Each structure stands twice: as structure tokens, then as C-alpha cells.
Amino acid sequence: MSQLKKNIDLSSYHTFGLPHKTDALFEYESEKELIHFLKTESHKFKNLMPIGSGSNLLFTQTYHGCLLHNRDLHIKVTDRNETYTIVQTGGGLDWDDFVAWTVAQKLYGLENLSLIPGTTGATPVQNIGAYGVEVRSFIKSLEAIEIATGRKYTFSNADCRFGYRDSIFKNEWRNRFVVTSVIYQLLNAPQFNVNYGSLKQEIDRLGSLNQENVRKAVINIRNSKLPDPDVTGNAGSFFKNPVVTQTTASKLLEQFPAMPNYPAEDSSVKLAAGWLIDQCGLKGYQTQKGAGIHDKQALVLINKGAKNGKDILELARYVQARVKSQFGIELEPEATIL
Ligand code: EPU
Numbered sequence: 616m617s618q619l620k621k622n623i624d625l626s627s628y629h630t631f632g633l634p635h636k637t638d639a640l641f642e643y644e645s646e647k648e649l650i651h652f653l654k655t656e657s658h659k660f661k662n663l664m665p666i667g668s669g670s671n672l673l674f675t676q677t678y679h680g681c682l683l684h685n686r687d688l689h690i691k692v693t694d695r696n697e698t699y700t701i702v703q704t705g706g707g708l709d710w711d712d713f714v715a716w717t718v719a720q721k722l723y724g725l726e727n728l729s730l731i732p733g734t735t736g737a738t739p740v741q742n743i744g745a746y747g748v749e750v751r752s753f754i755k756s757l758e759a760i761e762i763a764t765g766r767k768y769t770f771s772n773a774d775c776r777f778g779y780r781d782s783i784f785k786n787e788w789r790n791r792f793v794v795t796s797v798i799y800q801l802l803n804a805p806q807f808n809v810n811y812g813s814l815k816q817e818i819d820r821l822g823s824l825n826q827e828n829v830r831k832a833v834i835n836i837r838n839s840k841l842p843d844p845d846v847t848g849n850a851g852s853f854f855k856n857p858v859v860t861q862t863t864a865s866k867l868l869e870q871f872p873a874m875p876n877y878p879a880e881d882s883s884v885k886l887a888a889g890w891l892i893d894q895c896g897l898k899g900y901q902t903q904k905g906a907g908i909h910d911k912q913a914l915v916l917i918n919k920g921a922k923n924g925k926d927i928l929e930l931a932r933y934v935q936a937r938v939k940s941q942f943g944i945e946l947e948p949e950a951t952i953l
Contacts, residue, residue: 616644616648617641617642617643617644617648617649617651617652618641618642619639619640619641619642619652619656620639620640620641620642621638621639622636622637622638622639623636623637623640624636625637625669625674625678628640628666628668628669628682628684629666629668629669629670629672629673629674629850630668630669630670630672630732630844630848630849630850631669631672631673631674631848631849631850631918631924631927632844632848632918633673633674633848633918633921633922633923633924633927634922635674635675635676635677635678635923635924636677636678637677637678637680637681637682638660638677638678638679638680638681639660639680639681639682640681640682640684641656641681641682641683641684642684642686643683643684643685643686643687644686644687644688644707645687645705646687646758646760646767646795646796649683649685649760649765649793649795650760650765650767651765653760653762653764653765654765657681657762657765660680660681661679661680661681662678662679662680662681662790663680663681663682663683663762663790664678664680664681664682664683664790665682665683665684665685665736665762665790665792665793665794666682666683666684666685667685667706667707667733667734667736667737668709668732668733668734668737670732670733670737670844670850670851671733671737671741671850671851671949671950671951672850672950672951672953673850673924673927673928673931673950673951673952673953674924674953675923675924675925675927675928675952675953676924676925676953678953683762683793684707685705685706685707685734685736685793685795686707687705687706687707687708687795687796688705688707688708688709689703689704689705689708690702690703690704690705690708690713690716691703691704693798695803697803698802698803698804699800699801699802699803700720700722700800700801700803701755701798701799701800701801702717702722702798702799702801703796703797703798703799704735704796704797704799705735705736705795705796706734706735706736706737706793706794706795706796706797707734707735707736708734708735708736709733709734709735710728710731710732710733710734710735710737710738710743711729711730711731711732713725713735714726714728714729714730714830715729715830717801718826718827718830721826722801722802722803723801723802723803723804723805723806723807723826724748724752724753724801724802724806725748725750725753725799725801726807726826726829726830726833727745727746727747727748727808727811727814727829727833728743728744728745728746728748728750728833729830729833729834729837730833730834730837730838731743731745731851732844732851735797736793736794736795736796736797737794738750738754738797739751739754739757739775739777739782739784739794739797740782740784740785740794741780741781741782741785741949742775742777742778742779742780742781742782743780744779744780745833745837746808746811746814746833746836747808747809747810747811747814748808749777749779751772751775751777751782753799753800753801754772754775754777754797754798754799754800755771755772755798755799755800756769756770756771756772756798757769757770757775757794757796757797757798758770758794758795758796758797758798759792759793759794759795760792760793760795761791761792762790762791762792762793763791767795768792778880779855779856779858779879779880779885780855780949805825805826807824807826807829809824809829813836814829814832814833814836817832817835817836818832820832839911840911840912841909841911841912841915842909842911842915842917847909847917847918847919848917848918849909849915849916849917849918850916850949850950851915851949851950852888852889852914852915852949853914853915853916853931853948853949853950854888854892854914854931854934854935854946854947854948854949855888855946855947855948855949856885856886856887856888857885857886857888857891857944857945857946857947858879858880858883858884858885858886859883859884859886859944860883860884861882861883861884863884863943864876864884864886867886867942871894871942874886874887874890874891875887875890886944887914888914888938888946889912889913889914890913891938891941891942891944891946892908892913892914892934892937892938892946893913894941894942895934895937895938895941897913897934897937898910898911898913900930901919902926902929902930904921904923904926904929905918905919905920905921905922905926906918906919906921906926906927906929906930907919907930908930908934916930916931916934924952924953928952931948934946
């Protein structure tokens with residue numbers, strides 16, 4: 616059953632856990648309920664915006680509008696051929712519950728993406744990725760409802776224009792559609808990707824290379840580096856890893872030979888924002904107002920008792936200024952600031 620809630624506290628609707636409010640929040644369990652709401656009631660609200668589990672959002676004030684919260688949790692196998700099994704999920708399904716399900720079904724591909732916070736409907740929006748894998752490799756298509764009209768669309772993988780932590784839904788089509796369902800294309804046989812530094816080591820420590828151990832290793836590494844949002848409010852990596860030209864990277868490497876750098880698209884170079892912030896001596900830093908930088912991974916901003924998202928934003932701006940003055944690099948937030 617769908618529900619419209621007014622003037623509610625958002626603490627439990629986003630992983631920073633800040634007590635900002637929203638004018639309205641519409642919760643729905645099926646595409647049909649959402650379409651009905653958009654066609655009959657939505658004209659009463661401004662700023663309609665979809666949210667999943669709020670694991671990539673920083674609220675800094677009351678949200679004057681209506682948030683559309685997906686609670687459609689269905690999983691359905693829709694097709695299977697020699698190579699792939701096609702699985703459709705409701706966009707409100709918890710991502711890691713889904714990854715656990717794929718492992719139980721012996722469907723391969725998503726194990727490196729274990730324990731990433733969020734819902735399946737949010738995964739294409741920022742093309743989630745970890746340990747050498749991005750979700751775009753396993754998305755066949757998705758279904759979305761246009762907010763202004765309530766009309767349903769199906770988009771292919773190519774339509775989504777995926778990039779590093781990016782898709783058309785984060786740019787031209789920001790807040791134009793609600794992703795109601797994602798259709799994944801999963802491998803029937805394993806094709807493990809364990810080249811990421813510490814992953815191979817952790818799998819060796821656990822024993823043999825199999826899907827359960829890849830999932831376990833990823834979970835162990837994440838737990839050792841990243842704060843649990845149920846305990847300490849955070850939004851994962853707060854900044855994107857900056858992508859620079861080869862010339863810029865070479866100049867920086869002359870000065871900082873230990874700087875991590877990875878080849879990226881179009882012969883550019885990706886740097887590690889966490890390393891840059893760490894080099895500024897900011898790991899574990901905390902402000903008087905309760906905003907902090909995680910002591911095991913400097914890319915993660917944390918809530919250490921802040922009551923206002925502006926205090927986290929202030930720290931983010933300070934981090935950007937320090938990295939800019941030390942390395943000449945502009946960090947771009949990965950989290951959406953509202
Ligand atoms: N590093 C430091 N100090 C730090 C943090 C990192 O020196 O405080 C160094 C590390 O030693 C390593 C390099 O920086 O040499 C990269 O660090 P890490 O391997 O932890 O990965 P990352 O680039 O910081 C990215 C993703 C994470 C993802 C990991 C693993 C982005 C913005 N972040 O982090 O994603 O889990 O790789 O694949 O791409 C997220 O998006 O919320 C997220 C957590």
C-alpha cells in the first residue's frame with residue numbers, strides 16, 4: 616500500500632542520519648501506485664525527487680518538495696539462455712540483499728559489489744562500482760516512469776550513457792525519471808575479477824577462489840575500511856576520484872612519486888582522492904560542529920554528532936580547499952548535496 620507522509624523527519628531516510636525534514640514523502644510498493652500518484656496528486660507538490668535508501672545524499676536544509684520513496688522489493692527471473700540469466704528487480708530492493716540472493720542462486724558477476732549501501736533502483740543512476748567492477752556491465756535495461764507525465768519508458772544499457780560514477784540520470788535527466796525496475800543480466804558461470812590489490816590476498820587467506828569467498832573477502836575489506844552507516848552516519852566516498860590529463864599526472868608524480876594513479880578512459884589518469892586528502896594530514900580530522908573524516912579512509916566524511924548538514928558541507932569545502940592548495944586539484948563531490 617502506498618502512503619503519503621507530510622512534514623516528516625528524514626533521519627532514517629538517508630545514511631548521514633541528519634535531522635532535516637521534508638515537506639512530503641510518498642512511499643509506494645508498485646509501479647502502478649507511483650503512476651496513479653503522479654497522474655492524480657503530483658500537481659499538488661513541487662520538486663518531486665526519487666530517493667532510494669539515501670546512501671548518497673547530504674541534506675543541508677528542509678526539503679521543500681515531495682520525495683518519492685520506492686518500496687517495490689520484487690525479484691523475478693524473466694529469461695535464461697546458455698550464458699546469462701535475466702533477473703528483474705523492484706527498484707526499492709536493498710542492493711546487498713539482492714547480491715546475497717544472486718550468490719545463493721549461483722548467478723555470477725555482482726559479488727565484487729557486495730555490501731554497497733543503497734537500493735537496486737539507485738545502482739544505474741550513479742553506476743556503482745568497487746574492486747574493479749561496475750554495475751553497468753550487468754545491467755541489460757531498466758524501466759522508468761517520467762515524473763511529469765506518469766508515462767513508462769524502457770531504457771537499454773546504451774541509453775543510460777554510463778560513465779565512472781555517472782549516467783544520464785545524474786545529468787540531463789536528473790530528477791526527470793524514477794527508476795522503478797532494473798533488469799540485470801547475470802552470468803551462469805563464474806568470471807571472477809580479483810585483480811584489485813588486497814582482494815586477492817584476502818581470498819587467499821579465506822581459502823579457495825569461489826563466489827562465496829569473493830563476497831566474504833569484499834565484505835571483510837569494506838568492513839575494515841568503511842564505517843557502518845547504521846553506527847556512524849556517512850555517504851560512502853564523498854568525492855569522486857579526480858581524472859586528470861597525463862601531463863598533470865606526470866608533473867604531480869615528479870613531486871609525489873608515491874601518488875597512486877590508474878589509467879582511465881581516453882588516456883587520462885585517475886588519481887585517488889582518499890590519498891590526496893590523507894596527504895593533507897586530514898584523516899581522522901574532526902570539527903567542533905561534529906563533522907569528521909573517517910580515520911581509515913579519508914574519502915569518507917562522517918557524522919560525529921552534527922545536527923545540520925551544512926556543518927558536513929563546510930568540512931567538505933575545507934577539504935576541497937586544502938587539496939586544491941596542496942595539489943592544484945579540484946575535488947568534485949560524489950554525493951548529491953541538497
Ligand atoms: N588511500 C590513502 N589514504 C586514504 C584512502 C586511500 O592513502 O585515506 C590510498 C589507498 O592506499 C589506495 C588508494 O588511495 O592506494 C585508493 O584507495 P581505495 O583502494 O580505498 O579506493 P578508493 O579509490 O579510495 C574507490 C571507490 C570506493 C570503492 C573502492 C574499492 C570512488 C570514489 N570510490 O575508493 O567506493 O569501494 O574504490 O573499489 O571511486 C563509494 O563509492 O562510496 C565507495 C566506497
